Amino acid sequence: MNNQLVNSITSFNLMAYYIYLPVIILLTWYVARTLFRNSKIFMLDIFHGSSEIALSTNKLFEVGFYLLNLGFALVIMRVSVELNNARTMMETLSSKIGGFAIYLGIMLFFNLYLFFRGRRISRQRAREYALTPSGQVIQ
């Protein structure tokens, strides 16, 4: 092993990655679990109670959420400066994790907006069907 390799094993950069990776994975998992456990009720409402397609859609959205957010977290992981002491490491880490948490919050609210919008549209349609005279269906 060359000297550079040995030095890099004990560097603060590596320690920052060891802290960053579990934190973002746990954060994403927790947010996704909370969001998609509670979104089932929206999906059932949107698809008028047909549970099979509602749960499938929920699952598909969940997979997409994980892919996008974990992917983004991994792409922004690189620390391009060399961290010399614990203080700079903590500052870098907190700005990275905080930025990611804000991004995750925005994604959460965007998903919630989509769910509310879907629910509104589906209710509106149901009302239109109900109001049509003689059971005619308007598209």
Add this chain to the structure above:
Amino acid sequence: MLNITAYCIYLLLTYTITVHVGWSFYKNGRIYILEELHDEALTDHINRLLLTGYYLLNLGYAALMLKNWEEITTLVQWITSITTIVGRILIGLGLMHYLNMMGIYLLRKYNYFS
């Protein structure tokens, strides 16, 4: 030496993720095709074809990324290069997935199938 271990871990990771995600799409996407076609046998055939196409596309794309890999000298670089490229692949998968769902939604909205 570091490059080779990085490739092994990267390929293992992307393979696991691709297969896992593909299986989830395969199981949950079936109902969408069935709703449009109303034919169980045809649905299963089409679903299987879609899964195969998805595997080919993604594993091929993952394998292509090996070509432009940087020369790795330190352990920090080792971790960063693996996570950055896995992250890029995850974002690509996620974007493609959302585009597909939007496509299905639009096709249904404008009654393309009927």
